[in-house]
Structures are given as structure tokens and as C-alpha cells.
Amino acid sequence: MAEEGKSCKRGYEDPWPPVRGDYLVGNPNAGVVAVTLASPLFPRGAAICGQCKTENLGVEKIVANVISNCNIRFLILCGVESKGHLPGNTILALHKNGIDEQGRIIGSRGAIPFIQNLPPEAIRRFQEQVELIDCIGLEDVVQIEEQISRYNRLAKPYPFEPFQVIKRKAASRQIVAGKGDLSFGAGVVMDTAAWLVIEEQDAMEEANAEAIAEG
Amino acid sequence: MFRFSREQSIVNVAGVKFGGQPGELPSVLCGTIFYHGHKIVEDEERGIFDKKAAERLISRQEALSEETGCPCVLHLYARSTLAFEKYLDFIEPVWNGPFIIDSADAATRGSAALLASELGYADRAIYNSISLATDEKEVQALRDSEIDSAIILAYNPAEPGVDGSLAVLETGGRVREKGLLPMAREMGLVNLLIDPAVVPLGSGAGSALRFSVAAKARLGLPIGSGIHNAVSSWPWLSQKEMAARKCCDAAAAAMQLMAAADFLLYGPIESADTIFPAAAMADILVAEAVRDLEIAPGEMHPLHRLV
Numbered sequence: 001m002a003e004e005g006k007s008c009k010r011g012y013e014d015p016w017p018p019v020r021g022d023y024l025v026g027n028p029n030a031g032v033v034a035v036t037l038a039s040p041l042f043p044r045g046a047a048i049c050g051q052c053k054t055e056n057l058g059v060e061k062i063v064a065n066v067i068s069n070c071n072i073r074f075l076i077l078c079g080v081e082s083k084g085h086l087p088g089n090t091i092l093a094l095h096k097n098g099i100d101e102q103g104r105i106i107g108s109r110g111a112i113p114f115i116q117n118l119p120p121e122a123i124r125r126f127q128e129q130v131e132l133i134d135c136i137g138l139e140d141v142v143q144i145e146e147q148i149s150r151y152n153r154l155a156k157p158y159p160f161e162p163f164q165v166i167k168r169k170a171a172s173r174q175i176v177a178g179k180g181d182l183s184f185g186a187g188v189v190m191d192t193a194a195w196l197v198i199e200e201q202d203a204m205e206e207a208n209a210e211a212i213a214e215g
Numbered sequence: 216m217f218r219f220s221r222e223q224s225i226v227n228v229a230g231v232k233f234g235g236q237p238g239e240l241p242s243v244l245c246g247t248i249f250y251h252g253h254k255i256v257e258d259e260e261r262g263i264f265d266k267k268a269a270e271r272l273i274s275r276q277e278a279l280s281e282e283t284g285c286p287c288v289l290h291l292y293a294r295s296t297l298a299f300e301k302y303l304d305f306i307e308p309v310w311n312g313p314f315i316i317d318s319a320d321a322a323t324r325g326s327a328a329l330l331a332s333e334l335g336y337a338d339r340a341i342y343n344s345i346s347l348a349t350d351e352k353e354v355q356a357l358r359d360s361e362i363d364s365a366i367i368l369a370y371n372p373a374e375p376g377v378d379g380s381l382a383v384l385e386t387g388g389r390v391r392e393k394g395l396l397p398m399a400r401e402m403g404l405v406n407l408l409i410d411p412a413v414v415p416l417g418s419g420a421g422s423a424l425r426f427s428v429a430a431k432a433r434l435g436l437p438i439g440s441g442i443h444n445a446v447s448s449w450p451w452l453s454q455k456e457m458a459a460r461k462c463c464d465a466a467a468a469a470m471q472l473m474a475a476a477d478f479l480l481y482g483p484i485e486s487a488d489t490i491f492p493a494a495a496m497a498d499i500l501v502a503e504a505v506r507d508l509e510i511a512p513g514e515m516h517p518l519h520r521l522v
Contacts, residue, residue: 180220195425
């Protein structure tokens with residue numbers, strides 16, 4: 001998590017980037033990332049560059065990798081949009097508007113624009129740490145590299161600690177066997193709701209107990 | 216393997232049957248053609264492609280289907296309505312089975328549904344898909360079409376996991392006022408196929424397997440997924456040799472079938488040579504495993520053809 005008021009010496013922690021993906025890592029001390037959307041382009045000079053084809057999980061990975069490196073202050077959106085998914089439009093909307101209570105990215109025109117694995121603080125940090133440079137549609141690598149050089153010169157490290165997104169563990173729940181709705185034969189059944197394999201007798205006792213409890 | 220206590224419905228689209236108890240029917244295998252980046256496509260927007268190469272791919276899938284007994288479906292992906300029109304025109308003399316209408320663009324999907332109806336193909340078409348993203352325009356296009364078969368995508372990013380996926384189908388969960396299943400039925404869709412929505416490995420791909428069993432137990436509808444997406448989006452694997460990638464593709468397909476799936480959206484149609492044998496093998500194993508559970512595999516099943 002971000003520790004405000006402190007500046008980090010190097011700006012990121014090893015290993016960086018923390019979230020794996022199909023990208024090319026450049027110099028982590030650079031101040032720019034290039035998101036080439038649906039175009040398979042690999043411009044030089046960015047801290048990291050790669051495609052983003054989806055408006056949900058792909059966007060989450062970008063945010064997590066960007067805010068874990070304080071050197072990154074500019075995010076260049078370039079290349080062509082991924083039709084229907086519109087990740088470029090979605091990143092712009094996320095930066096401008098954030099998310100609602102359900103995790104939906106406000107104002108995105110993408111198909112299913114949701115954030116499910118990032119806390120709201122991570123979104124706020126993304127909004128504060130980086131400035132978006134909208135070059136959507138630009139596929140000329142030379143021109144993209146010129147933009148990267150230009151914004152690298154302007155970038156000054158974000159004056160706080162890197163923000164590490166910790167993967168949330170799935171909430172565990174108490175498993176109570178109900179009726180066996182799937183049979184393996186030989187008296188073995190499964191309650192698919194509880195994902196529990198049990199002997200048929202146990203399932204019947206559970207069902208009876210449930211019926212008695214319900215009166 | 217296992218049998219479900221709930222009756223498992225069988226959906227028939229243009230003679231191809233999906234569903235039933237595990238081991239009852241062979242798996243339906245759907246290969247995608249004209250997908251984004253497909254080498255045989257020269258112009259995705261205008262639908263210009265190498266017809267001979269496309270014909271070879273379709274014939275190969277059909278030949279493997281006849282050899283193994285696993286029925287096949289042609290999964291048509293189009294970037295534009297114009298391209299979809301060209302693809303439909305092309306398949307008319309070369310493919311007379313069911314096909315899937317697919318596009319990342321909702322407007323293209325909607326107009327493709329209307330076009331398929333106008334040309335008299337509605338009873339062969341499966342709409343992919345009804346999802347959280349389906350808006351009123353798309354609903355209206357489907358209502359206006361004669362298509363009555365669709366894949367329902369159980370993707371619920373607001374509540375990831377099995378419970379959230381079931382909720383989006385049945386009630387809409389926290390993200391829609393109505394469940395996708397009642398919504399689809401109101402739109403006149405009758406043949407409903409469920410897709411768990413496979414996310415990348417590390418983001419919860421495995422829950423598609425558990426969801427497949429849970430959803431069949433609860434809904435009794437045919438289930439199938441594009442589990443190849445979990446394989447193709449795995450950066451670690453993409454650095455490996457082709458043999459390793461094909462091996463994982465086949466393994467993922469077989470795992471999904473072992474987890475009660477009735478059909479596979481197996482990805483690029485070029486993978487047919489890898490997927491059909493893997494799926495046929497999985498079908499045989501499942502059929503043998505449920506032999507004493509009063510499930511008899513149909514005549515066309517790989518069990519009767521390949522062993």
C-alpha cells in the first residue's frame with residue numbers, strides 16, 4: 001500500500017512489474033508507459049510497453065504495474081482500439097471518472113468495463129500518479145517514440161512509496177452439505193453447491209436435519 | 216465421473232445435439248474461422264479472404280468430426296456486417312451444419328443476426344452471446360430476428376466465482392435487474408447454451424470448471440467454454456515451443472470435458488487436428504466411467520467408432 005509523505009529512493013520494488021503479462025519491459029526508471037491497445041507495436045524508451053485488448057482484466061494489470069513504480073508519470077495510449085472492448089476509451093474513463101460501487105468503470109463505452117481486483121485506493125492512486133496522453137489511433141512507431149522521449153523529459157518521480165496491489169484471497173465459507181444432486185454411483189454423491197463429495201446416507205441425514213430445522 | 220440427479224436437457228440445432236448426462240452424447244466441437252488475426256483473412260473489415268484455404272479448413276474439421284463422431288459447428292467471427300455477409304455467402308455451398316454468429320462489436324452481431332434470418336439461416340445460427348454487455352439495441356435486433364439459439368455468457372466481474380456466475384444467469388446479481396436466462400427466454404431464445412466465461416490463468420480460469428458442474432446440476436442446460444483462451448493468454452506458455460502449447464490446448468479441452476462440458480469453443484479452426492482426438496479420448500473415458508450409472512452413449516459416440 002502507499003505510504004504517503006515518504007519518497008522512495010528507487011521508485012519501485014523488485015521484481016517489477018509485479019503483475020505478469022504480455023509486455024516488454026524497458027528501463028524501470030523511465031517516466032512513461034506506452035499502451036499500444038490492439039496494435040502489436042514495440043516502441044523504445046518506455047518503462048514498459050504492451051498491448052491491452054480487454055476493458056477489464058487487461059486494464060487492471062496496467063493499473064497495478066503502473067502504480068507500483070513511482071517513476072511512471074505519463075501513460076501514452078496509442079495504436080488502434082480493440083473493437084467492441086474499447087480498452088483505450090475505458091482507461092480514459094477510469095482515469096477521469098473512477099468506478100461505481102459495483103466496480104463498473106463510469107463512462108466507459110467498452111462491453112464489460114469492470115474492475116474486480118483493485119481496491120478503490122489503487123484507482124485513486126492511478127488517477128493522481130499518472131497523466132494520460134491520448135494518442136489513440138497513432139501507429140507510427142517513430143512518432144510514438146518521439147512522444148515517449150518528450151514526456152520522459154518532463155517526468156519527475158511521484159513523491160510517495162510505490163503502491164503494491166495485493167491479490168485478494170477468495171473469501172472462504174462454511175461448507176454445509178445439502179442434498180446430493182450429482183451421483184458417482186456406489187452410494188457416493190456430491191452436493192455441487194457446497195462442492196462436497198459425500199456418502200448418500202450422510203446427504204439424506206443432512207437433508208432431513210434441514211427439513212426439521214425449517215419446521 | 217458422475218450423473219446429475221436433475222434431468223439434463225438436450226438442445227438440437229440443425230441436427231447437432233448438445234447436452235445430456237456426461238457420457239451420453241459426444242462433445243460438440245466448434246472451431247473458429249475468420250477470427251481476428253486469422254492468416255487467411257486479407258481484409259477483416261471487407262471480408263476478403265483466401266477461399267480455398269477456408270474451404271480446406273472447414274473440410275478438415277468436418278472430416279475429423281465424421282472420423283471421431285464428435286459433431287462440429289462452424290464458429291464465424293466477423294469484424295463487420297459486410298464481412299459477415301461475405302462469410303455467409305461463402306459457407307452456403309461448403310457447410311450445411313450449424314454456425315455461430317460472433318463479433319466483438321455488438322452492432323455487427325445484431326445486424327448479422329438479422330441478415331442470417333433474412334437469408335433463411337436462422338435455424339442453423341447460434342448467437343454468441345447474451346451477456347452483461349447486451350444492451351437494448353442488441354435485444355431488439357435479436358427480437359426482430361428469427362434466431363432461437365444462443366450462448367449465454369455467465370461472466371460477472373462484480374462477483375467473480377461460481378456463485379456470482381450463477382447469480383448473473385438467474386437473477387442478474389448485483390449488476391443487472393434481471394437474470395440473463397429469463398431475459399434470453401423473453402427475447403424468444405429457446406435453445407440456450409451456457410458459457411462459464413474463461414478468464415486467464417491466475418485470474419480465476421479454474422472456476423469455469425467447477426461452475427460447469429454446478430451450473431449443469433442446477434440448471435440442467437448444456438455447458439461449454441472457450442477454455443483455449445486460458446491457454447493462449449498464458450505469457451509463460453507463449454515462450455515455449457509449439458508442441459508444449461498444443462499439449463496444453465488439448466489438456467485444457469479434455470479437462471473441460473471431464474468437468475461435464477457438452478461443447479467446446481476450441482478456438483482457431485486450425486487446432487482441429489489437436490482437439491478432435493483429445494475430445495474423443497475424453498468422451499470415451501467419460502462414457503466408460505459412467506457405464507454402470509445407467510448412461511448409454513449414443514450410436515455416433517467415439518466409444519463405438521474409435522475403440
